Amino acid sequence: MAINESLAWLEARPFAVAIAESGWLFPGIEVVHVIALTLVVGSIAMLDLRLLGVSRKDHGVLELASQTLPWTWGAFAVALISGALLFSSAATTYAENIPFRVKLVLIALAGINMLVFHVTAYRTAHRWNHQLPTPLAARIAGTLSLTFWVGVVFFGRWIGFV
Amino acid sequence: MSVMQTLSDAIAQTDGSIAIATAEWVIPTVQSIHILAIAVVMSATAMINLRLAGFVGSESSVRQLADRSLPWLWWSLPVLLATGVVMIIGEPARELTNAYFWSKMAMVLLAIVLTILLQRLLDDCPYREMAPAKRRVTRAISLLSLALWLAIIFCGRWIAYS
Numbered sequence: 642m643a644i645n646e647s648l649a650w651l652e653a654r655p656f657a658v659a660i661a662e663s664g665w666l667f668p669g670i671e672v673v674h675v676i677a678l679t680l681v682v683g684s685i686a687m688l689d690l691r692l693l694g695v696s697r698k699d700h701g702v703l704e705l706a707s708q709t710l711p712w713t714w715g716a717f718a719v720a721l722i723s724g725a726l727l728f729s730s731a732a733t734t735y736a737e738n739i740p741f742r743v744k745l746v747l748i749a750l751a752g753i754n755m756l757v758f759h760v761t762a763y764r765t766a767h768r769w770n771h772q773l774p775t776p777l778a779a780r781i782a783g784t785l786s787l788t789f790w791v792g793v794v795f796f797g798r799w800i801g802f803v
Numbered sequence: 804m805s806v807m808q809t810l811s812d813a814i815a816q817t818d819g820s821i822a823i824a825t826a827e828w829v830i831p832t833v834q835s836i837h838i839l840a841i842a843v844v845m846s847a848t849a850m851i852n853l854r855l856a857g858f859v860g861s862e863s864s865v866r867q868l869a870d871r872s873l874p875w876l877w878w879s880l881p882v883l884l885a886t887g888v889v890m891i892i893g894e895p896a897r898e899l900t901n902a903y904f905w906s907k908m909a910m911v912l913l914a915i916v917l918t919i920l921l922q923r924l925l926d927d928c929p930y931r932e933m934a935p936a937k938r939r940v941t942r943a944i945s946l947l948s949l950a951l952w953l954a955i956i957f958c959g960r961w962i963a964y965s
Contacts, residue, residue, distance in 0.1 A: 802830075
């Protein structure tokens, strides 16, 4: 199958072999991945909790979003690159790993949730920037986002235990 | 036999340790909660540093931002302690006889002391009214605590590989 061949090809790349064979490359990249993901999840949670009206109530949603989102995206890029490198070191094995598959699905769901929020409730955010409680659509988006990202951390940790 | 080896052998024989080690879901679950709490600590520390460095919005004062962020950091610490204790009880030798674990504990204590200092400095006098020398001290303390949390994550992950 084409996918299996591509995975085997990826795993045979010199950089992937180097990561798999080195004693410190995999853990080193993993440390970068963990640092990046703590910043991704933490910064997203700040905005989610604000959308739920739980924290930072004196802070406008738009101001908080403009402060955190560039750093969320920067950290996400680092997490994606480091994650791809970790994946390459044993691509065929990870592709079969159930928690890894669930994690990818959850990241996709988090992305869809964010897109839906951005084209709906967030468009009118200037009208409810300081309003509490926040609109139902914003609270739903915040709840889903928190749920998906907590799930990403859980299933991500589980990858190494199966 | 070292004291720590004797201690971890003793812990390993307790019912609690055996129960944690036998139930396969406990360690990954507790580690996931531990990572989520680290995400809160990291993003709170990062936000304060970004604000002090002038990278994020100046519409709120440093004090306001610290007042919003630091309670989250403080509440994460008991979660980190509780989940950390479960990991020690479940796998005592992995932690207690590991030099990275003890380095991590020393850095956690130092990071807590620095955070208390930072909070005192910001409570005493608004950042914008501080003398330049005091500002530099405040920024240095904040930056050092961020560096410590990064090193703590490094050691935490490295415990698994040493």
